Amino acid sequence: AQSVTQPDIHITVSEGASLELRCNYSYGATPYLFWYVQSPGQGLQLLLKYFSGDTLVQGIKGFEAEFKRSQSSFNLRKPSVHWSDAAEYFCAVGHLSGSARQLTFGSGTQLTVLP
Amino acid sequence: DAGITQSPRHKVTETGTPVTLRCHQTENHRYMYWYRQDPGHGLRLIHYSYGVKDTDKGEVSDGYSVSRSKTEDFLLTLESATSSQTSVYFCATVGGGETQYFGPGTRLLVL
Numbered sequence: 001a002q003s004v005t006q007p008d009i010h011i012t013v014s015e016g017a018s019l020e021l022r023c024n025y026s027y028g029a030t031p032y033l034f035w036y037v038q039s040p041g042q043g044l045q046l047l048l049k050y051f052s053g054d055t056l057v058q059g060i061k062g063f064e065a066e067f068k069r070s071q072s073s074f075n076l077r078k079p080s081v082h083w084s085d086a087a088e089y090f091c092a093v094g095h096l097s098g099s100a101r102q103l104t105f106g107s108g109t110q111l112t113v114l115p
Numbered sequence: 116d117a118g119i120t121q122s123p124r125h126k127v128t129e130t131g132t133p134v135t136l137r138c139h140q141t142e143n144h145r146y147m148y149w150y151r152q153d154p155g156h157g158l159r160l161i162h163y164s165y166g167v168k169d170t171d172k173g174e175v176s177d178g179y180s181v182s183r184s185k186t187e188d189f190l191l192t193l194e195s196a197t198s199s200q201t202s203v204y205f206c207a208t209v210g211g212g213e214t215q216y217f218g219p220g221t222r223l224l225v226l
Contacts, residue, residue, distance in 0.1 A: 004157075032213065043205060044158075044217040051213075090157055094213065100146050100165045101213055102173070105157035 002027040002095045006106035013081050014114045021076040021109050023091030032094030033074040034103065035065055039087045047089075050074065061085070086113040118142050119218035121206050127224045134193040136221050138206030140186075146209040147189040148173075149181060151202040152220075158205060164189055196225045 003026045013019055025031055032051050036044040048059025055067040065076045074091060088110050092103040118141035128134050138147060146165055150158040150173075160173030162181040170181050178200060180192045193200055206218040 009155075034214070036217075043219045046214060046216070049214055098163075098171045100148075100163050100171070101209070102148075102160055102163065103158075103215055105159075107155055107157045 002031075002093050002104045004091050004093050004104055004106035006089075006091055006109050008109045009107070010110045010112070012112040012114060015083050016080050019076075019078045019081045019085070019111070021089050021091075021111070023074045023076065023106060024072050025074065025091070025093045026072065027093050027095060029095075031074075032101070033065075033067060034092040034094065035059065035063070035074075035076050036090045036092065037061075037087050038090065038108075044090065047076070081111075081113055083113045083115065086111055119206055119208060119216065121204075121218040121221050123221060124219065125222045127226065128196050129226050130197060131195050134196050134223065134225075136191045136204055136206075136223070138189045138191070138218060140189075140206075140208050142208065142210065143186055144208040144210060145186075147183065148207040148209075148215065149179075149189065149191045150205045150207065151175065151200075152205060153202050161191065161204075196223075198225050201225045 005024045034049045035047040038044050047063050048057050050057050050067045063078050088108045090108050091106045120139045122137045148163040149161040152158050159175045164170045164183040182190045204221045207215040
């Protein structure tokens with residue numbers, strides 16, 4: 001069965017510092033991978049996705065993620081964090097199950113940005 | 116933005132009462148999903164639909180039913196609400212590139 005692990009429940013960084021959020025997945029086939037961001041009281045917004053091809057993918061708001069098959073990882077990075085990046089971040093793996101492609105989510109990483 | 120609206124956005128109800136949440140989309144997407152979000156669990160799939168009148172169960176379907184009588188609407192019903200169903204409920208649809216897009220959510224409190 002597929003699963004997603006986000007080992008860091010909460011991360012605190014200073015504004016301007018670099019950021020890496022970890023995501024490990026378990027899936028038997030080539031995965032579809034996603035990162036979503038959720039601001040307080042809001043829905044989920046897609047940051048980026050990986051389906052195939054170049055293993056380094058660029059997303060919105062200056063985020064990027066790298067797919068590493070050998071490590072079953074899809075870590076999210078940003079070189080310089082802004083105060084507006086404070087939010088909760090979710091990694092998800094897409095898989096075909098039943099009659100539709102579904103998403104299995106990690107439990108999320110809460111990001112706090114210090115001034 | 117997949118043009119997804121959810122109603123109501125907030126609801127307080129009592130244990131044992133029926134509750135229906137509505138998801139409405141304007142993009143004519145075939146696939147629609149209902150999730151619940153709870154601290155420490157991320158989002159978990161309740162039910163999904165792959166067409167009008169075609170639905171299937173997800174990971175946490177017990178106590179929930181769904182209906183889809185037209186493409187744009189996907190209803191989630193709690194037949195007899197329990198306190199364990201206090202949660203935030205999100206609807207999603209699949210747009211281009213097999214990407215799921217999410218609605219704004221409904222906060223449900225069962226007293």
